[in-house]
Amino acid sequence: MSTSCPKIPTPHVDSITEWIYSSKTEHVNEVRLYKTKFWNILLTKSPPFLPLLFWPLIIYYLIISLTFIRFYWILIGFILWFPIEYLFHRFLFHLPVIGYHSQKFHFFLHGIHHVAPNDLWHVFSPIHELGIQALIVWIIFKIFQLPDPNALISGLLINYIRYDSIHYLIHAYSPAKISKLPLIGNYLRKCSIHHRQHHFSNPRKHFTISFISSFLD
Ligand SMILES: [Zn+2]
Ligand SMILES: [Zn+2]
Ligand SMILES: [Zn+2]
Numbered sequence: 001m002s003t004s005c006p007k008i009p010t011p012h013v014d015s016i017t018e019w020i021y022s023s024k025t026e027h028v029n030e031v032r033l034y035k036t037k038f039w040n041i042l043l044t045k046s047p048p049f050l051p052l053l054f055w056p057l058i059i060y061y062l063i064i065s066l067t068f069i070r071f072y073w074i075l076i077g078f079i080l081w082f083p084i085e086y087l088f089h090r091f092l093f094h095l096p097v098i099g100y101h102s103q104k105f106h107f108f109l110h111g112i113h114h115v116a117p118n119d120l121w122h123v124f125s126p127i128h129e130l131g132i133q134a135l136i137v138w139i140i141f142k143i144f145q146l147p148d149p150n151a152l153i154s155g156l157l158i159n160y161i162r163y164d165s166i167h168y169l170i171h172a173y174s175p176a177k178i179s180k181l182p183l184i185g186n187y188l189r190k191c192s193i194h195h196r197q198h199h200f201s202n203p204r205k206h207f208t209i210s211f212i213s214s215f216l217d
Helices: 013-022 037-044 049-063 068-093 100-115 127-143 149-172 185-200
Strands: none
Touching: 013 100, 049 127, 049 149, 068 100, 068 149, 127 149, 149 185
């Protein structure tokens, strides 16, 4: 394994997680895993308009042959998003760092966002990163022979767009500004405060982002 990023300290587990959770860097590409500047920027930067254009096209493609029964599977996929948001953030994105490989994986997948939470071009997942995750989930649906994996994935992706748009607003604007949005402002303000606690006070707690729940934190 090459040491492609000189700014990452040597993999001493305690210090690396402390560094990730305390370091505040302006731009993700200042501390990225890819060797060259070109790949660093191309694979790290995710301007919000890209996923907001790309994923609706994929959803359209997946559900174009709309029949009434598909609507149910889209709805089930949509609801399935909520536990997935929590479980992925809690157990995958914040997986225990026990050595060099888990450290790299953690940093690549999510640590980078904790290092540079103000880089608005890395709040939305880069398309290839979410794409790989969506593909794995789709394959799991196929393996378990669920009736309509495409509709299920579409429901998940529709809710993903809602989730990452909220995530973006939280990082782009203060809770006070967000609260001024009509109808949903007050709720989003609560989500904003909760996610800011996750970033700036205790990254080992407060894992729900786009919703507030009394039994999932
Ligand atoms: Zn965040
Ligand atoms: Zn996190
Ligand atoms: Zn909480």
